[in-house]
Amino acid sequence: MQYVTNTKKDREQMLAALGLNSIEGLFSDIPRPIKEKFQGLELSEKSELEVVSALKRLEAQNANWENMTSFLGGGIYDHYIPSIVSHLISRSEFYTAYTPYQPEISQGTLTAMFEFQTMICELTGMEIANASLYDGATALAEAVIMAERIVGMGRMAVARSLVPDFRRVLDTYCGAAGIDVVEVPYTGRGQLDLRAIPADISALAIQSPNAFGVIEDPTQLDLGDGLLIVVANPISLGILAPPGELGADVVVGEGQPLGLPASFGGPLLGFFATHRRWLRKVPGRISGRTVDRDGKEGYVMAFQTREQHIRRERATSNICTNSALCALAATIYIASLGAEGLGELARLNLEKAHYLADRICSLPGYKLAFQAPFFNEFTIHVPVDPHRIRDSLKQAGFLVTDPGELEALGMQEALRFAVTEKRTREQLDSLVEKLGGIK
Amino acid sequence: MQYVTNTKKDREQMLAALGLNSIEGLFSDIPRPIKEKFQGLELSEKSELEVVSALKRLEAQNANWENMTSFLGGGIYDHYIPSIVSHLISRSEFYTAYTPYQPEISQGTLTAMFEFQTMICELTGMEIANASLYDGATALAEAVIMAERIVGMGRMAVARSLVPDFRRVLDTYCGAAGIDVVEVPYTGRGQLDLRAIPADISALAIQSPNAFGVIEDPTQLDLGDGLLIVVANPISLGILAPPGELGADVVVGEGQPLGLPASFGGPLLGFFATHRRWLRKVPGRISGRTVDRDGKEGYVMAFQTREQHIRRERATSNICTNSALCALAATIYIASLGAEGLGELARLNLEKAHYLADRICSLPGYKLAFQAPFFNEFTIHVPVDPHRIRDSLKQAGFLVTDPGELEALGMQEALRFAVTEKRTREQLDSLVEKLGGIK
Amino acid sequence: MSTIFDRHVTVSDGCLLPKQDVPEQGLKKLIPSSLQRSSPPRIPQLSEPELARHYTRLSKLNYGIDDGLYPLGSCTMKYNPKVNEDLARLPGFALAHPKAEEGLVQGSLHLLYEVSHILSRMAGLDAVTLQPAAGAHGELTGMFLLRRYFEKRGEPQRKRILLPDSAHGTNPASANTAGFSVVQLPSNEKGMVDLAALKGELDSNLAGIMLTVPNTLGIFEEEILSVTELVHEAGGLCYFDGANLNAFLGRARPGDMGADVFHFNFHKTLSTPHGGGGPGAGPVAVSGKLSDLLPVPRIKKEGEKYRLDWDFPDSIGSMHPFYGNFGVLLKAYVYVLLLGDAGLRAVSENAVLNANYLQTRLKETFTLPYDRLCKHEFVLSGAEIGPGIKTLDIAKRLIDYGFHPPTIYFPLIVQEALMIEPTECEGRDTLDRFVEAMERIAAEAGETPEQLHTAPQRAPVHRLDETRAARQPVLTYPFDAER
């Protein structure tokens, strides 16, 4: 086996040093009935060449994704990832390292975590952020659990316009944690119905832009003791007001748009930002600045006391391994753009989406489902069975989200389009042309 | 421009420090008529995203090479390259470094060069080797020039069975260096015709396995003062006798099979090995072991006095930049296999090639062009127009070399097949089946 | 360590992004001004050369698996095959969108289906969910499953989870998050579950037990079959934390030991990189009685087609927005294909051999509180090795010898614990060098304790003040502070 370094001779000598005369002696403590029941996988060892071929055959069972023109979105977007991101995260010192338990030889990871936290705070307008969670959906669930710990009402409210992938996870966690979930409907403009927010909630969770692509305006909200949790699209924050400035108490979201491939939905990157006063209640790792014996600056994992190792059952959360390498990718991605580039990127998305929306709405029977501001994704009311449209578009290599997702949110005869900087005008025009031809 | 670090402000301040008030002032020394004639490329700056798309469109103009079953050879072979090779040579410390002029901060490159030299000597059976040349063909040309410097007869002989790509380069160099080239025919067994070797030559160059795939037996050669230069396939040396043991004075060859992609014929890797006594006549870089001030072992570029920097017009050759990163890839490739693996690899190639040859020869009218030992490549006499066969095979995704190449060497109605470890029995069988169907 | 915020800010003149190719309407028209950002985030843009240098420099402050021995106990820091990385980046896999029609992602679904089957066979259990993104996430999934199981059975009172005192901290935290109360079980003098104590806790409120096998001392519970039988008899379920699967890969299966739920830890056992703290994958395998409760969607094969199956009304819901960490699952799949059964056996063989070899050699110098055959790891005590010397000092001193330190202060039941796991990838040469370093450190502890107290000396920074980080938290770049 090419990943084992001991030679046969090494093994013999080492066994001898242990006073054993067979490898079986090393496993004498496993009860015999267990060993007797063992069945293998019935897989023979294979060469790298063979496995590479096998995986390429599997890959070929997928569509040729490089030839697809994607308008899929709903949390996972088709943004361009600069080449440098993958080059830098592929340095083995980064990607093969463990969680930085030994800070003196982990300053690379810890510094980057600190940078990531700072960037997330800058984007969201919050005071502190953690170093990542698994994904946006579990980040939302963790936020609700934190809110429940802080406020303790035993129930929370959630906008109906939250993407269903997040909602499922939220419901699962709340169910197990004994938190009731109340749904808040949306208005005819596709925005949160402010009149329908229940009282006595630990938190209200909204998403902006939401599952319809509509930007929410939370400035008029009053939740009493309840916390406002906003699920944000980080790319939109290049031009949209930071939720922290609009009253959010916790901002979470999916970081995939920040330099991660869709990768069939994982690995992803949850981010989590909140007020400084809840520092000790935040789940997940946090990197903090300190000094060494000589006063030289350095970073460590701060507040490990919140974590499981120390306080065990009183730990803030059970998060251990999270999504550090994805956070590193996001950090490098953001640094490659800078503030200006982030703004430019957001504007590219915004304008292209509006161009497409306008063009589509010029087709007879097509109109925006909601008269409300949107960013890079919008919902269109269509005059033909949306499932049929989706199929026809697919034949032409254009991908849109299953209308079933919108139907489940109460939107019939609708399709959602996400438009990133990767879509060219030519592609947008030909999508419209294709749409126009569907009767 | 994303590769420039100075900001506009930096530039202004730096100009001011120079007492200049415009960038043009920096170019005042270029005569005006030259500047006035300038024409640009008429290319606008493009984003990485756009350039990546452009290159993928170009790539798509090629055949889908991943779906081809290649029997192409003649110097460039389709071997499997272990993933680790590319990972390691992609460490920026390796691939972005210059030639190791400052050995104290180049021990990585220099140590690997030393390893490469050792491996080449082990494979070829020679005493010394250089750290690489551009490619096998120019390595052969350099060998002939060295031989001419040593022996000085003004002419050399070359086997007609040398692959034409090498021959063209050899003729070009010899033409310009004033060395006459005499061709030595091959026998009915496809091997060098020993009786036809001219006298008074500085060198005889043969290739083994040669352009027909046939293994030469140079043990009976007597060249007088002339040197025997052998062009070797490094993969074959896992099982074939090192040319040094068969009387070679210089062994050169193309290192592409050692872990480099075909890459449409470049970059390649020339290797060059010879006797120790000609140390100071060898072209190209050589790494040598030495010690530092404290007696610690280290490596430097040895014998730089041979090179152009110092002796200028009396330099052994004009080689400066060579193929260091390709040599590093080859070093890692060889180390990943070790002696045993190299033997196993060579046997895989050998057996598969013989299996295919046997199977093809079982078809009516097909027979081996030469009754002589071969390694992983062989020439078949075919009963149908070979150009037509090549075309039909191509339709089925099987690639073989242009029969024109063999015709130019005097072999009509013939095709050459190279078989590497990547070819599965299934592929070989279906090639034979396909061949059998061509009438 | 300077951050990018300390660096030169570049305003790029050129185009990093494509030019706008549609007519612009302007921000003003499209977004109400109250919802627009009023000031830009304070994020510098670095030129690409500077960006490359900054993160290359940061990378060199790290220690990775390719830099040397990484004997972090419980973490199974094995080599991460390079080919895994390449295959996860194949565009057909990397670009596939999770909301695509099933017909466009048959290869991805097929792969997930295969992975589930392999895991189910490896665990000796009936069904698998690939959703959990890490070990602790697997635990949480398992706890949610237990909760739902007892609710469905009409035994909602079963809320007590037994945990050996050697358990990993995520175990109680996960149980807690799922609303269970945790009861700690003392270990006996052999470092194993104390059967008597266990029997004392078996009542009708028992939900189950969370075990790590082999346990965090690296010891295989000899009475494992009795333990699981007792719990089952009491109506409880057995959760197995699979962090230590490397110890018996290719030789034994948790299902055959009595496990009802088992989580895999891909970034430990199955060679996927740990990434400095994730992403990982923590799939969960369950016995038949729990299989209908697994998260949705699940992957189903219908004829030659692979489908997402949402139709499990008893399911706990979803633990992940999609199907788990596909990219990570793929890498482990590649690893298992490469190894096959023989390779998997070679893993446990060499992992256990290396651990016992180190244990035997190191117990000459250090205290080995539980002195017996170990599996893939063992735990020493750093106590009393020298005046005022703590395990932390030993760990930091190892850095000076060029090694990554072992896991320290875990498990809690060993005083000043040093938890050492060499993995199968290390060769004897390396182990011998490590022993030599440990022996020298032990000598230094007596002779020149200052060398340990002031270690590390050969790291990019000297010993960092962790207390200060908690007392005076600086968690984002202090833009406004005078630096």
Add this chain to the structure above:
Amino acid sequence: MSTIFDRHVTVSDGCLLPKQDVPEQGLKKLIPSSLQRSSPPRIPQLSEPELARHYTRLSKLNYGIDDGLYPLGSCTMKYNPKVNEDLARLPGFALAHPKAEEGLVQGSLHLLYEVSHILSRMAGLDAVTLQPAAGAHGELTGMFLLRRYFEKRGEPQRKRILLPDSAHGTNPASANTAGFSVVQLPSNEKGMVDLAALKGELDSNLAGIMLTVPNTLGIFEEEILSVTELVHEAGGLCYFDGANLNAFLGRARPGDMGADVFHFNFHKTLSTPHGGGGPGAGPVAVSGKLSDLLPVPRIKKEGEKYRLDWDFPDSIGSMHPFYGNFGVLLKAYVYVLLLGDAGLRAVSENAVLNANYLQTRLKETFTLPYDRLCKHEFVLSGAEIGPGIKTLDIAKRLIDYGFHPPTIYFPLIVQEALMIEPTECEGRDTLDRFVEAMERIAAEAGETPEQLHTAPQRAPVHRLDETRAARQPVLTYPFDAER
């Protein structure tokens, strides 16, 4: 530095290679025993983890562009864009076999065709060969072209090549290899070609002149038009070494200066990585009168198809077995597409600005023998900076300050030369830090010269004994020696 030959030899138990799937006939039957290898090469096989560690360790002994300033004069060590590397690895390009039918490689041929066209426009010359694999190979190609040109014209006696004394060593070596005799031209006090001396060499045996523009002092020949005119009038041709093209990228063209032959150096000007000594690319552009002599095959466009054109009976032959270093050519193509005209101008602007800025600041402390506006580089003298201090000492001391040293002892016309080229990629911050280091070294040279003599102290090895390497050559691993 230990080599792999010093490492543990592993006999792999498993399978690195696929199993043989055809019936085996055996070596004995297939290869005559006299042609079989009798003993295996002495090459160890390392396990993959050990292999990764060995070469990762070696990599860390190197200094690359991503590690910091690399001001090697004449080498143009600019940033190597990462995207170049990705695109060269696209399978459609990387797997294409050079002997494939043209129909299967239209994309590759198209790319080469585009590159030729771009280069021809950049050079302001008529035709291009992409075959040369490096700068010196371009020179050799050029010299072969000159030789053939004069033979064809019936002037085979034209065998004298003029070379400024500041020329790079490959120039005379290339001329020599092609059978020319080299005449050295002295530089005048401005560091430029001495016109009077030039005029004295213009006879009917003159083949031509080899110039580097700007020259290796970083100075643009003010009289370049007179120089080329004089040579042309004398019936000679002008060869331009393009190593220094970075100085006027996007602003001027060698063709407009009188060049007949011009070689590009891709691994300098066009951002392709130098790889620790190659592979590179050194395409050659020529004026119309030489175009029929260029190497074959050339790439031709017929309608929408790209073809290899062999039909040039006057061609010198082939300089490369195929079409040049395709993978390298592709990277430069990507670079040019990214930059466009504006980006190319930004290159020369910043390269020249950085060089002049450094020159101005450093001449306060060091001797600047030719004190004038420079282009992309300049040459200081390290002489007399301190007692017994040589330029070598300064260079080695720079290593201690974390910088790669400049090129030293070239050009030969400056005593103790320090040839400094910062490139456009460096920012002012870095340049200021470099100046500071140089000033400190100058101070140390007077105050603590031992620090310079014993430098470097902060490198993986201390100063290496180059003489010993030549006197007692050890060029392969000494298997048999007692180590």
